[in-house]
Amino acid sequence: DTEVTQTPKHLVMGMTNKKSLKCEQHMGHRAMYWYKQKAKKPPELMFVYSYEKLSINESVPSRFSPECPNSSLLNLHLHALQPEDSALYLCASSQDPSGSNEQFFGPGTRLTVL
């Protein structure tokens, strides 16, 4: 299994809602990532989990809260988002955090905040 899956595919939420994005991989990878991608731009790193511990938080607002329940799962909890948070949210994984390993990306969740 060489796949990263993400659910849901699309999500529409109001500014007062609480929702969660889910990501799963069964490749035995020990590093997992959340990226945010705006239209016609490259992905921007948000968080890195290394061996199930948060290792990098790229100064992301606290309305985004990551969670890594086990080595295969990664969640992104959303609360009180703003319309400018509308974007494609991509999850990725790699064998380990060292830079020589490629990252495998999921299909993304397209988030719209009303």
Next chain:
Amino acid sequence: GDSVTQMEGPVTLSEEAFLTINCTYTATGYPSLFWYVQYPGEGLQLLLKATKADDKGSNKGFEATYRKETTSFHLEKGSVQVSDSAVYFCALSDLGGTALIFGKGTTLSVSS
């Protein structure tokens, strides 16, 4: 800091034309280099990679060679197809780094 510069396009070609997308990088160490492709409405797919100087990555008719002397990793394909229409991202990752550094992306549009 480390950075990647790639031609932004859009690049518009006819089917069976030759493709080159230029990518140069700046890095203090010896990075690994990647090309990712993003089809409309999808996530990123790894197209090819190279981890050391003079390595050639290849996949699906695409090739790129890691040129340390010119700090480049240009993407080439001899004969493009309509199905190659997508956004192509050049990226690097330092050995000690945990994140990819992307170029701005190049949109390729191939017409029949």
